[in-house]
Amino acid sequence: MKGFVYTIVLIILSYQITLAQVFDPKQIHQSCKYFEHYTTKASPSPAGKHYDVSYCCCFWEVDPNIRYIKGNILYHFTIIHETTDSLIFDFSDTLQIDSVWYHSTSLNYSKNDDLLIIYLQSSLAEGATDSITIYYQGVPRISDDRSFVQDYHDTANVPSHVIWTLSQQYGAKEWWPCNQNLNDKIDSIDIYVKAPSQYKTASIGLLQSEIENNGLITTHWKHKYPVTAYLVAFATTNYTVTEQYHHFENGDSLLIQNYFYEEDTNFLDELYYLPPALDLYYELFGDYPFINEKYGHTQFHWPGGMEHQTMSFMYNLSHHLTVHELAHQWFGDYLTCGSWEDIWLNEGFADFCVGLTYEYFFDQYYWMPLKKECIDKITSEPDGSVYCSDTTDIYRIFNNRLSYKKGSYLLNMLRWELGDSAFFHAINEYLYDGSNAYSFSKTHNLINHFEMAGDTSLTEFFNDWYYGEGYPLYNITWQQDLESKDVSITVNQSTTHNSVNFYEMHIPIKFCGGNRDTIIVFHHLFDGQVFQTNPGIRLDSLQFDPELIIVTKNPVINSIQNQISESTKVKVYPNPTSNIIHLEANMNDIIKDITIYNINGQLIRKVPDKASYTHQIQLSDFPSGIYTITFNINYTPAYKTFSLTKCN
Numbered sequence: 001m002k003g004f005v006y007t008i009v010l011i012i013l014s015y016q017i018t019l020a021q022v023f024d025p026k027q028i029h030q031s032c033k034y035f036e037h038y039t040t041k042a043s044p045s046p047a048g049k050h051y052d053v054s055y056c057c058c059f060w061e062v063d064p065n066i067r068y069i070k071g072n073i074l075y076h077f078t079i080i081h082e083t084t085d086s087l088i089f090d091f092s093d094t095l096q097i098d099s100v101w102y103h104s105t106s107l108n109y110s111k112n113d114d115l116l117i118i119y120l121q122s123s124l125a126e127g128a129t130d131s132i133t134i135y136y137q138g139v140p141r142i143s144d145d146r147s148f149v150q151d152y153h154d155t156a157n158v159p160s161h162v163i164w165t166l167s168q169q170y171g172a173k174e175w176w177p178c179n180q181n182l183n184d185k186i187d188s189i190d191i192y193v194k195a196p197s198q199y200k201t202a203s204i205g206l207l208q209s210e211i212e213n214n215g216l217i218t219t220h221w222k223h224k225y226p227v228t229a230y231l232v233a234f235a236t237t238n239y240t241v242t243e244q245y246h247h248f249e250n251g252d253s254l255l256i257q258n259y260f261y262e263e264d265t266n267f268l269d270e271l272y273y274l275p276p277a278l279d280l281y282y283e284l285f286g287d288y289p290f291i292n293e294k295y296g297h298t299q300f301h302w303p304g305g306m307e308h309q310t311m312s313f314m315y316n317l318s319h320h321l322t323v324h325e326l327a328h329q330w331f332g333d334y335l336t337c338g339s340w341e342d343i344w345l346n347e348g349f350a351d352f353c354v355g356l357t358y359e360y361f362f363d364q365y366y367w368m369p370l371k372k373e374c375i376d377k378i379t380s381e382p383d384g385s386v387y388c389s390d391t392t393d394i395y396r397i398f399n400n401r402l403s404y405k406k407g408s409y410l411l412n413m414l415r416w417e418l419g420d421s422a423f424f425h426a427i428n429e430y431l432y433d434g435s436n437a438y439s440f441s442k443t444h445n446l447i448n449h450f451e452m453a454g455d456t457s458l459t460e461f462f463n464d465w466y467y468g469e470g471y472p473l474y475n476i477t478w479q480q481d482l483e484s485k486d487v488s489i490t491v492n493q494s495t496t497h498n499s500v501n502f503y504e505m506h507i508p509i510k511f512c513g514g515n516r517d518t519i520i521v522f523h524h525l526f527d528g529q530v531f532q533t534n535p536g537i538r539l540d541s542l543q544f545d546p547e548l549i550i551v552t553k554n555p556v557i558n559s560i561q562n563q564i565s566e567s568t569k570v571k572v573y574p575n576p577t578s579n580i581i582h583l584e585a586n587m588n589d590i591i592k593d594i595t596i597y598n599i600n601g602q603l604i605r606k607v608p609d610k611a612s613y614t615h616q617i618q619l620s621d622f623p624s625g626i627y628t629i630t631f632n633i634n635y636t637p638a639y640k641t642f643s644l645t646k647c648n
Ligand SMILES: [Zn+2]
Pocket: 001, 002, 324, 328, 346, 347, 350
């Protein structure tokens, strides 16, 4: 799902850099309205505790002129876990049950607290397969202005009515009895929608038939892939329909079906964003998961998009929205987050895929602006984790800064840490893991795949970037010995939230001098770590993370001035040495504040403070290696490196 409010900044940014994208200010108003009014809170229910749905046949009767639904749902199921004498479904208290049938027997039921409990005539044992049919009708809850929407759009100034559904995350129960917990997918589903014959109905799966009878049309859609309740949807209005095929490199063809408002003849103008994204995702993540059926777009006017399985409901076909919802077919639909705590497995991945399109398309013209916009948003507040700790709060679950942007950036940083080969290998293993295919997943499962592919522990990384809140702040000091061009860099890091002490990261630093530059990567393991390197360039400046890989804000970089003339006054000898190192300047100079670091940048010794033009330091307890000695010469910081070779 992607609300339009989420993409405003990027769209404005894109507009400034002449991306041909028209932005309608009304969209801001609409999306704000939605977020102000939609305050439903809910938590997982006991629905589905005793059954596993294998098949579902839905029959719905609607008229877009009226906010009303009448339906019957046939469920085929297997009893799981233990013998039971009741079946529980999520179902809104505002809808009425007409009857419940077990074969030819009417069953008793009760309704309370948005749950429908059906009492079986006799208990069913674990493993039993059976079926049940629920007849119901009513006015879907008015206060919920999203799950079941009855509204209108203009056809040449004459309003045309429309009904659409959007159930994520707890809204399916508002219009049909189902199990909306993230623990059971319906293995296959038939959907019949009866409506006045001037309308067309879009839904998931493949269109089977549209049969008119007495001024009504019954549209039949069939979906033969597992689907979770919140990804089942339909929309009914006077749609215009187009069909075309996308041909993949392996020879597969995919039907692309678009349902758009009759009057909105420009709706498909930006459909050209879809084919390259289909090819890119196919190349990186494998076959389109529902290749035997279709992919499609259905226009609605909730200001955003929703990734209903095989048929995304779309406000428009802007690049960002189109490729985000398409990515959900792999990340969210085919493989669904196993709890709302893990929502980033849907949204973080979908936004990460948006980033991939910016990386691969447009000659990368928008890639850096997208990354900057993303980091600016993440760092606009000092706290917040990708991990969603409060699944009763829709604002937290769909928090754009955390579940979408920080989630996507977690993946960018993990890709950087693991390298492309291990990173994409892990994602493919994760997608096609036997227990994940067309099922649910949780974050620990993803971590396992990354750890296996990277042959490394990621506990620390996920503690910092997934469970931890905030981000690192960097303060870097550098100085160069102009004779040797050796550079010493001290990297300090603080964090914006006390849940993380330190972020261990590989940090890229760009060394610039004259018209030359080079990037060197350092493994930053502790605050105050000192790195030695020789970029072979006389430096003018340093730039931290020029490609915007790491989430941070305003890194501070200072060079130590005048280090050249002062440091050259000091002789450090012998070099290499086997035991003692001497520092010596002219008699009127003062050397003090001497500190020695090993090659890993760890502080080894602070020499007791004594101002003198000469110092002699015993190294008998040091192992052989390269060392950096830092000091103040006439109150100006400077450093030298030396080599210690022990004689055994
Ligand atoms: Zn989304």
